Amino acid sequence: MKEPMPTPPSTSNSSTSNAQIIYILYLVSLVVGVTGIVGVIMAYVYRGDAPDWLRSHYxxxxxxxxxxxxxxxxxxxxxxxxxxxLLLLFWLIWLILRCVKGMQQLERREPVTDLETWLWPK
Incomplete structure (x- = not known):
């Protein structure tokens, strides 16, 4: 018999939705560049009050x-x-992968697995 999964940390939906909005702003910045700046400002503002697992996303x-x-x-x-x-093409793919992998971990309420990487989390 499998052990039950640990309950995810309790966090309000507004906290996780803020992190999700930032990922989306980064993706939208591929078309409208200024949204990336808005996203990073939001990440700086919200990381102080967040629990550890969510702070890793910020x-x-x-x-x-x-x-x-x-x-x-x-x-x-x-x-x-x-x-x-070629570097700009790499950046485009890099940004999309980081945002998608980050949103997947956010959806599962997991911290970012490899916070210090220059590529993308595992």
Whole structure:
């Protein structure tokens, strides 16, 4: 007989929906760039009051913004020698994967598994 799954940490739906909105804002920023800035500001604001498992999502979102900004700036600079276009393509795929994997873990009410990664969580 299987052991029962541990009950997920109690968190209000508004707290998890804030983190979900930030992931969505990051994805929308692929079309409307300013929403990424709104998302990172929200992550900074909400991470202080969040439980540890949810705080890991906010920290992950903050790192996603800053690492992504670095990738975009490098990609734009290197696009003069055509290598940057590949880096920008990598950034596009990278951002989508990080947001999707983050939302999956958020849906299961799990913390981000590999918070310090520069790629995407396992």
């Amino acid at each position: 920290q992950f979102q903050i790192r996603t913004f800053w690492i992504g900004l670095l990738y975009v700036v490098l990609g734009m600079l290197l696009s003069m020698v055509l290598v940057g276009f």
